[in-house]
Each structure stands twice: as structure tokens, then as C-alpha cells.
Amino acid sequence: MDELDELLERNRHWAESVKLGDPEFFRQLSQQQNPRYLWIGCSDSRVPANQILGLRPGEIFVHRNVANVVVHADLNCLSVLQFAIDVLKVEHIMLVGHYGCGGVRAVLDGARLGLVDNWLRHVGDVLQKHRDVFGGIDTASMQHARLCELNVIEQVVNICQTTIVQDAWERGQKLAVHGLVYSLFDGRLRDLGITTTQHGALADSYARALARLGAARGAD
Secondary structure (H helix, E strand, C coil), X not given: CCHHHHHHHHHHHHHHHHHHHCCCHHHHHHHCCCCCEEEEEECCCCXXXXXXXXXXXXXXXXXXXXXXXXXXXXXXXXXXXXXXXXXXXXXXXEEEEECCCHHHXXXXXXXXXXXXXXXXXXXXXXXXXXXXXXXXXXXXXXXXHHHHHHHHHHHHHHHHCCHHHHHHHHCCCCCEEEEEEECCCCCCEEECCCCECCHHHHHHHHHHHHHHHHHHHHHC
């Protein structure tokens, strides 16, 4: 049995076990998707959105890329964002980073990985913007964790500044944007405190989130 055959066999066992536990599962799943949440996260195989949140298929719309970056020229991400907001009417957008992110590590180490280096330049911009923060952090592991957090905060700002989100808020659509970071070490999500529900509140949310990181840094 080759690897694909093994995966197909695993799929068959999974489908049968799901139907055994809930005979109506796939029929109901095929009828519609009506998620309240959009997850924008890292492509890392260790960070599965549904499992982390304890949600069933159909309950969360997902977009993933290396290092959970939101770029205004990325039509893939923007198309997902627009479809989620305008068509699916999601109420929550979750930008989720994670500790131990390989893309963030590559930026800190100055590693050259190939084509992806150009994508990770956006994380490099976050590092340069907050360069003064890292002088007071002694260990490489804590520097890595802090850049993971700052990257989440900056990507939340990028989401909130898209015309898609701004237009939704302008027409009064219920929509909250959240920034969270996931720990591979204990499976827990941490709220970074930058939740924003209207454009005029973004600056205050951003300042509070950075202040929280500053307080945490002082306690390290």
C-alpha cells in the first residue's frame, strides 16, 4: 500500500466512524455552510483551526498562509475576507498566530529559505517597526514569542484597514476583529487584547495591545 492508498483508507475509516456516530452528519453538512467565524492563520500543520476551537466542520471559514500575514495586494486573502463578510456574513474575524512559528523564526535568524523570503519580508517589516522592543529581551525564545505576538497585532491592523472591513462597519454590519496567539506547548489560545468592532476604535485597541505587551515584557 503506497502513501496515498493509506490516506484514502484512513479517510474511509474516518467517514464511516463519523456516520456511525451521527448518521445525518454528512447530509446536514452538504446542505449549507453558515459559519460565524473567519480564521486567518498560519499554514503550519500543527495549528488546525477546527480542532483548536472544538468546532465541527462548517462552523468556521478558514484562510491560511505562511506566518499568518495579511497583505493588501494579496487577492487570495482579500477574496476570502470579502466572501466571508459579504456572502457568509461572519461576525468574527480571528487573526491567529502561534508560538514556535517557523516563518517568524526565519525572520529573526535572517535565514534564507528561497522564494518565501519575499513573503516573509512583511514579518521583517514588523520586526523593523518594533526593533526597540527587542533590545530589552534577553533570550532568543522570548524574542521569538514577542515577534509572533507583534506580528498578530500588526496583521489585525491590516485587516481593519481593508476597504472590505471598513465598508462592512460603515453599513452597520456586526463584525469584530480579534488577534490571538496559539501555544503549541499547551494547546491554549491567548487573546492579545486588540479586538476592534469599528474603525474609529482601532487606534485605541492597537495602543492598548502594545501596552499590554510592554507590561508583560517588564515582567519577563
